[in-house]
Amino acid sequence: MQSFKPENSKLSAEEKLNLLVEFGARISCELRLDKLLDIIGQQITKMLDVGRCTIYLKDVEKNELWSKIAQGRGLEHTEIRVPLNGNGVISLVARTGETINLPNAYEDPRFSMDVDMVTDFRTHSMLAIPLKNNSGKVLGVFQVANKSDGTAFDKKDEGILLLLATFAGSAIEIAKLYQDVHVAQLETIYRLAVTAEYRDQQDTRAHLKNISIISYLLALALGMSKKDSELIKNASPLHDIGKVALADNILLKPGKLTPEEFEIMKSHTIYGGRILEGAHSKVLKIAHKMACYHHEKWNGSGYPKGLKGEEIPIEARIITVADVFDALCVFRVYKKAWPTDEAYAYILGESGKSFDPHVVAAFKKIYPSVRKLYANISVNQPKPQTADVPAGEKKKLF
Ligand code: C2E
Ligand code: SIN
Numbered sequence: 001m002q003s004f005k006p007e008n009s010k011l012s013a014e015e016k017l018n019l020l021v022e023f024g025a026r027i028s029c030e031l032r033l034d035k036l037l038d039i040i041g042q043q044i045t046k047m048l049d050v051g052r053c054t055i056y057l058k059d060v061e062k063n064e065l066w067s068k069i070a071q072g073r074g075l076e077h078t079e080i081r082v083p084l085n086g087n088g089v090i091s092l093v094a095r096t097g098e099t100i101n102l103p104n105a106y107e108d109p110r111f112s113m114d115v116d117m118v119t120d121f122r123t124h125s126m127l128a129i130p131l132k133n134n135s136g137k138v139l140g141v142f143q144v145a146n147k148s149d150g151t152a153f154d155k156k157d158e159g160i161l162l163l164l165a166t167f168a169g170s171a172i173e174i175a176k177l178y179q180d181v182h183v184a185q186l187e188t189i190y191r192l193a194v195t196a197e198y199r200d201q202q203d204t205r206a207h208l209k210n211i212s213i214i215s216y217l218l219a220l221a222l223g224m225s226k227k228d229s230e231l232i233k234n235a236s237p238l239h240d241i242g243k244v245a246l247a248d249n250i251l252l253k254p255g256k257l258t259p260e261e262f263e264i265m266k267s268h269t270i271y272g273g274r275i276l277e278g279a280h281s282k283v284l285k286i287a288h289k290m291a292c293y294h295h296e297k298w299n300g301s302g303y304p305k306g307l308k309g310e311e312i313p314i315e316a317r318i319i320t321v322a323d324v325f326d327a328l329c330v331f332r333v334y335k336k337a338w339p340t341d342e343a344y345a346y347i348l349g350e351s352g353k354s355f356d357p358h359v360v361a362a363f364k365k366i367y368p369s370v371r372k373l374y375a376n377i378s379v380n381q382p383k384p385q386t387a388d389v390p391a392g393e394k395k396k397l398f
């Protein structure tokens with residue numbers, strides 16, 4: 001299949017179809033919004049033979065339009081934001097839903113040079129069309145600039161871009177829904193985890209955040225993919241979810257637990273397992289393994305089952321190192337905070353005993369980063385209990 005070039009003659013129905021099929025095939029299997037926007041931008045830049053294709057999406061909460069614009073080839077993406085009620089071309093198209101075609105952008109009073117100034121790009125001709133979903137709601141704006149042959153965009157270009165935008169609109173909407181569900185899922189996990197931990201933690205948020213960062217770094221250092229490592233990161237805050245079932249007199253006991261009390265304490269792994277039993281999502285399946293087995297030990301002396309070595313799921317072998325390291329470094333009602341380097345020495349000393357030697361070796365590799373993480377935290381002072389998700393943290397969970 002040939003990529004279409006605008007200087008070719010009028011498109012036949014078959015050519016249009018081919019164009020859509022090729023474009024559709026490339027964009028329909030991408031659910032990550034950032035990646036999808038990149039692919040659409042690249043495809044359209046190529047197909048229409050233009051200097052730049054930019055996709056602006058509405059951010060309804062902030063009343064803005066945003067875009068990530070690549071500065072030059074292969075360089076970093078800069079986030080550009082334009083007010084929805086502004087006077088520039090992009091804002092106008094988003095508000096009115098009408099196409100704007102400028103043969104010479106700098107001569108038109110509606111064109112705002114702000115974006116060019118940030119990105120070091122000189123717009124000559126430009127075409128901006130509304131990006132709509134299936135029901136006709138404006139999601140954002142598609143903008144192409146600088147036809148490679150130096151001419152202005154014509155009706156034919158408008159037609160093609162509208163056609164491609166129809167397809168892109170559905171793909172973008174699906175990716176956005178998927179992302180929203182993902183964010184909602186992470187937020188739910190986080191709130192559940194806070195509920196479980198807030199009674200016995202002085203600083204729940206820092207604790208959960210540090211454990212997920214350490215687990216993530218460990219997974220990466222063990223050679224896991226970024227995707228799997230992220231699942232581990234997102235699941236890890238739930239490892240102690242079973243603590244919701246424990247009574248205050250045990251969980252908050254200021255001193256040492258009696259053997260009977262410790263037996264009850266151990267049941268938090270069983271309760272956690274029950275709470276997450278039969279979960280369907282990947283992240284909750286991992287959380288289930290972590291909740292059940294995060295107190296198992298490599299040499300078989302852990303609980304609840306006394307599993308040994310690789311019988312213990314790798315997710316649990318990872319979280320246990322992160323959990324114990326963090327528990328040692330911070331204050332608890334029953335113990336003082338250890339200096340970070342002493343906690344590190346303890347982890348190394350437990351290689352092959354409590355912990356999988358591979359995971360300890362990975363911990364050794366990541367320790368410089370971990371040490372920095374704990375350098376800024378005040379771990380010795382018990383603080384008043386303020387365990388809730390602050391309003392500002394709703395979006396950025398970790
Ligand atoms: P946690 O406080 O989150 O501690 C998690 C794990 O970190 C512990 O699992 C243990 O392996 C390690 N850890 C924590 N503090 C120390 C320490 O001072 N020395 C050493 N060597 N390891 C430490 P473990 O022991 O299975 O305990 C599970 C949970 O039971 C703890 O979670 C905590 O909530 C509770 N717990 C354990 N011991 C006591 C205690 O003596 N008093 C009270 N009130 N709670 C306890
Ligand atoms: C975009 O990310 O919106 C377009 C990418 C590009 O500028 O090539």
Ligand code: SIN
Pocket residue numbers: 054082087088089090091110111112113115116123143
């Ligand atoms: C405009 O909003 O007027 C144009 C901004 C751009 O070049 O993307």
Ligand code: FE
Pocket residue numbers: 239240268294295
């Ligand atoms: Fe635990």
